[in-house]
Amino acid sequence: MNNSNIYNILPPSSLFDIKECVGRGNFGDVYKAIDNITKKYVAIKVINLEYSDEDIDLLAQEIFFLAELKSDYIINYITTIMEDVSMWIVMDYCGGGSCSDLIKIVYPNGIVEEKVSFIVKNVLLGLQYLHEQKKIHRDIKAANILLTDDGQVKLGDFGVSGQIKATLKRDTFVGTPYWMAPEVINKEINNGYDEKVDIWSLGITTYELLKGVPPLSKYDPVKVMTSLVKRKPPKLHGPYNDFTKSFISFCLIKDPKLRPNVQNLLKTDFIFKFNGKIKNLQKDVDLCKKIKNKENGNFIKKPKFPINEKFYNTNDRKEPKEIWDFNTIHSMKSIKNNSSLISPTSDLHSLKQLSPISNSSQLQNASSTDQQFTKVQTITPLTVNSKSFKKVRVLTARAQYELGSGMDIDTDSQRKEQKNNCDRIEDVTDYNGSNKRENVDYFKNVICYSLKRMNERANDEDTKNFVNAILYNFKLTEAQVPGFSEVFMEEILLRMETIQNYFSNKV
């Protein structure tokens, strides 16, 4: 976590080496990646916010929730970064997959009691951490119990987890049917629920780990859910220790007030009798990986959204960035209706609105840092008295996406199209002199002036000569291409502004 500032300085693509896609969900794709700073494997959940219906505030809540968890028994959250229109949630990588994978791939008939006890103890320790802070996981099941490469158990997937705050009760209907506690389904009981719902789900999960499936799994989930309130709690049958059976029935006490808490469960024989016999599930994880590789190559999944396709492509100049006409109405004529509305006086009015000197009222109050904003908002259309240059229309709010923009020189004599950089400059209107409002001679007052100063600052004759050569070239060019200096200066300023914005965003 100490490095977390670094994650915000560099672009995400240089921070992480994306390997394969290891998971796919409605929310987005999960990638295995290498953190280039720590050289560790991480899991990155990539959520495309433009194409998914995920509510940003809810996602942020989930992230804030994760950021507050620091425990050995819970999957560690590293950071979240925005890349293009996607949210990258970076977490520790659990290379061993989930306990559900372990069942499916290695132990379809269930895992032995000893190992289940180890898994459940670790889940209890994770829950102890959560419940102490009045947080509920709300979706405990084998699929959300993750295993690291070295066979350690971590609680994962906090997608529906919640904080019980002042009311100390929740009433949102979340979870997965077979694992849900009766009080989640029937809100009338107890009016709302608390952290005890996790204990019920843990009981079901213990059953699932031992048997390979949760109780009543052959029935329709909705029916199981609706009948849960009426029927007796499920029971574990078969060749298991009595303390294992009683652990499950202990968890599956229907009245949440009578149901034990984490501390009680940690003291049961089921946890106690096997305690310390197993240190990790490394062998099982290795076995699981081996079978996975044999069965279907690398378990690589096809992502829902290709990660390399950017929504805002900085090189993509084909997209018209600006289609509106925000020019002064000066050279415009009204054809028919309301011609009285557009009188010379109103022309003046709208002119004033556009000039950089007359900031509109709400902008005048802005502090000095607002300058860049006012600049962009009230930028004057270029006053070039030349047919040689296109007017830059795209002084839009999106300047930060335009770090790659260039200049399009289009002279009368020869057509020097500098690539398609300026395709975004659409329906360009050349300017006639009548529009000129400011009498700054950019060649004389800016270029000549600055180069003269450079000449004075030059240390030796050679340098002075180079400066003079530049000045001479400018003079020639300006004579050939009137307005060259102005466009040149404008491009410099635009670029500087973009860079400034870029850095002010990064600070």
Place this chain on the structure above:
Amino acid sequence: MFKKYKNQDLDMAFWWKKNTKTSSDYVKLISDQLSKISNSSTVDTKRKAQEECSKYLMGLKHFILSDTDPKPSAEAIDELYMAMHQSDLFYDLILHFNDLEFEARKEVMLIFSICLGYSKDNKFVTVDYFVSQPKTINLMLSTIEMALQRKSSPQDIFLVIGNMIIECIKYEQLCRIVLKDPQLWKFFEFSRLSNFEIGTISLQILSNAFTVHPKLVSREFFSAEANTEKFIASINKLIAYGSYVTKRQSTKLLASLIIIRSNNQLMNLYINSPDNLKLIMTLMTDKSKNLQMEAFNVFKVMVANPRKTKPVFDILAKNRDKLLKYFETFGIDNQDTNFLDERDFIIQQIDSLPRIISSTTDGNKGVNNTIASSSPPSNSVLGVQQQQSQH
């Protein structure tokens, strides 16, 4: 009994359960540890005080949640609240927030929100206390800024205090304190910070502060024109320069605020400015459908306004044909009937605007240039059609 807490080997759980008779002791113990933290000369003594503080906070939490055995009496709980208020415990805790352990800060947050929600005789006692002693809320608003100076993980403190501020905002009287604190404006700047957690929670704080109690906001915040002007300038900056997420969320906030009837001061000031219109129209041409939709929710109010200012009217009139073209495809796959009604209404409004053209010579050049610069077909079509419709 009292001296015992200095014994480091003491089993705390045992200790707390034994000492339920004077609940105000918890408060004193924590205050003592806090002053120890600031007065400690060595790293070791400081760490010890920090650890002690964490333990006592956990004990206090158990007590206030009645998670102790035996459960504390109602009198003991009352006494505890009184002691917390009298000693300004929360003020002290926030003051030392930087020095608390990661888990301890979360204990403070939990205790804080439990206290806010605690009512006796239909009175929120802690809320009332903060109303009479607003310095704690003010301190939270400035402490959160100080968190940004931390070299490592500034978001840790920022998130915890941010969540506490959001808790406060739920109570109207405390939201008033937040709205009156000039520090609130800083959150517009924090919203643009590149740290995802910090930027996002800052915008959530603003969003909560301005939307949870709409009457309070219109009566006491937007009633001052200076506030409204500053608000517009600040939110425009987020809309113009924010990240993708910031743009979406800030435009959404603006749209939700200007349609509230009681916020007419804000609405009038916003929709009458041509600069705002330009900003919103620019956003409507963003590639993102989500941003377009958020922008439309502001744009529709500007178009629907029966008394448009001249500059706003001019911009709309000048772009009449382009706007009509734009709305031919805008929201085409949206089935929401409310939206469709609104869109139809807006199209009608735009259609009824006067037609204006640029002078013919300029126009012709425009067409030539458009074709010459190998622009995408859709736009040259737009340009040509526009010319044709004008001739």
